[in-house]
Amino acid sequence: MKRHLTLLLLLSAISLTIGTVSYANAILIPMDDQQANHLKAYGIAYAVLKDGQDVDWLLNYRGGSFMIKQTPAFERECRVRGVSFESLSETKAAALKQQLADPNLNMDVVTLQKAAKIIVYSPIKVSPAEFENTDAVLLVLTYAEIPYEIVYDEEVLKGDLPKYDWLHLHHEDFTGQYGRNLHRQTLTDIKVQEDIARKYGYGKVSQMKLAVAKGIREFCAGGGYLFAMCSAAETLDIALAAEGVDIVGSSYDGDGVDSDAQSKLDFTKTLAFENFTLEGDNGYRGFSTFSDINSSGGRGYDQPAGFFELFNFSAKWDVIPAMLTQNHEPIIKEFFGQTTAFRKTAVKPSALVMGEGKTSDRYIYGEVGRGQWTFYGGHDPEGTRGGNFRTPTDLNLHPHSPGYRLILNNVLFPSARKKKRKT
Template identity: 60%
Template sequence: MSIRLITSLFVIAFWILQPLVSPAAQILVPMDVAQKDHLKAYGIAFWVLQKEQEVDWLLNYRGGSFAFRQAEPVEKELLARGVSYQVLSDAAYQEIISQIAHPDANMDVMKLEKVPKIAVYSPPMAEFGEDAVTLVLTYAEIPYELVFDEEVLEQKLLNFDWLHLHHEDFTGQYGRSIGRRRGRDKFLAEQQEAQRLVVKYGYDKVSQMKHGVAMRIKEFVAGGGFMFAMCSATDTYDIALAAEGVDIVDELYDGDGIDPDAQQKLDFTKTFAFHNFVISQNGYDRGFSSIDNQRWERGIDEENDFFSLFTFSAKWDPIPTMLTQNHSKTIKGFMGQTTAFKKEQVKPEVNIMGELQAANEVRYMNGTVGKGTWTFYGGHDPEAYQARGSHYPTDLSLYPNSPGYRLILNNILFPAAKKKKPKT
């Protein structure tokens, strides 16, 4: 057979088979155990949104995988960040979509359409490594801006879609004992800054100024914002809301005593998540109220400290489904100034997403206020059973598949699924 005939046959065969070969058109980023770096995968999804391209969040499909159009720059970025991915033909991807769309499949496709603008509420004196959210945002290469009391009181939150509350004390007691352990110089600097804002904005004392901040945050959420809080920012925030107009601060922190009727004057209708709690009136107490399930009350040691995520209907309950996407339904517990929430103190309308039944405690939950959504997550650092502090920050390159940190990043992407709303 001549070379010319062989070449002709090859060309004919190529054109006959060509219609059967579909060009690769989709990238799938699996989020099950096949993924090398779950945390950086969220950063890739954010990066694609920044390029004004849609991202499909495949809820309950392979751990909550991401998919988007194939492009050479995207593949280069995936390789540079060490994120596992697959290239699929359009036909293969449509088969996945059909599988997800089946009425009996507890899966759905959530379109991510916009880049959320992220703010982290953190004191100017805070050091990098003190907060799990800033750690994971930095590791995932997701941009954010820092704000604190002055920016909140100046209504700067209107420039953002998503707000994280650093483990702050909204009652005006400087984190109580934990505040003093930071070091006298730092503690005095926090007091001076707080007092400066008290004078600037016409408040009588720090607890009133902090309540003003809490109210501005509540307005942000009610107007359509997304708020995420961990550790002591969860319970102290609700305590501040319930104590509007009531002095609950020991004289150690503001020079005068607690209102003797403070407990009876609390208004639980004003809170996001908690009710029927009893505040601690001892200024030396590390805990703030009966909300937190204290270590000596839990009866759980580190070896048995795991909480379980709930499974929700992807087609009917998209919000909690998005917030619980994970490759593991069992999450290692971790401590904090506020570690866990006693179940009886959680309002019945709150959506519980993670709990430890053996201790009758809630670890992860969310709800709505007005047009917005909030999430509370107990504990300080998902990969440090006891907080190590800023001198020994968690190295997330050692925990690229952390299920506990994934819960934080689910919340980061959540606003991307919402249509942009006008700010008023």
């Protein structure tokens, strides 16, 4: 298995502390096959945090279960939302935590203490943006009943991001080429972006999107948590690497591409990817990908036929990836997207691969400055081949989706309690 673990990652991982919640009586929310609704269980955990109470995340115990203080209100909320739970006495709860602390067991307890302020970067803030209605994160946050706010380019340009803890990007194009593919954006969507660029003094949408990409990177470096899926993960790094270089064809902005654009890319400015080659432009509304970061490049919305595997991390020493990979199933069905998965040789050695298929990396983590990011390939964890990508997935049909659970692991991650490093 491929693992890129830097010293910085290791130090950050061990900075998370074992939970210290004391209980009168406790509610155990199992996350194994005994759970009636895995996705809504995360919503219960978030609601407890929002109420000012702590949540113990039991890493590698019954699929990454949660334990909270027992109250009539929380019990009622579990019943209303269809979430399975078990009542534990104070003695049993304490014994369970002691059991998980055993150094011979690959299990541990992490205390979540504060509900993260969540935002989703999406053009639905300013335009119809029908494609964004199928954003997997918007879908699962709504289904799990986890509150969030919507932001777009203006909020980033105005410097609003530091007000929040957790930022999601889905299938955005930060290169200023309006998606390049499959009628991704309507003329209304394009006009809105042109208007924002003009309002803030940018001559091109690509210049405005670069400023947005840099603002997102600064948010992360300043201590924010970034979660990106599909083309957003790919185009964010392309835009950062191409700062000061024209990589946008005339069909998008009226002038040509710098003939030396490829050689001028600066991979030191990117978060996750390096040594990638830009794809040629087939013209607006054409069918092309952005670069060979995408392991299914040239095939657009391709549906892989296989599965990808989550790595088994140490709950006591590799705490961060252990949290982000909690699941009741370690093998997950691959799913398509404009950026389906990440070519292995394009992923920086500083990134940690947490899930991989036979030929690509699907789920990766890294750090920049005081912040962290996770990139997840693909469009919709329950998307099907030949399906209409504009039709939202009904998560009532997929309450146990292991692919969607990875998204929700990331939602809870910023709530983890930290302690001072010993090194």
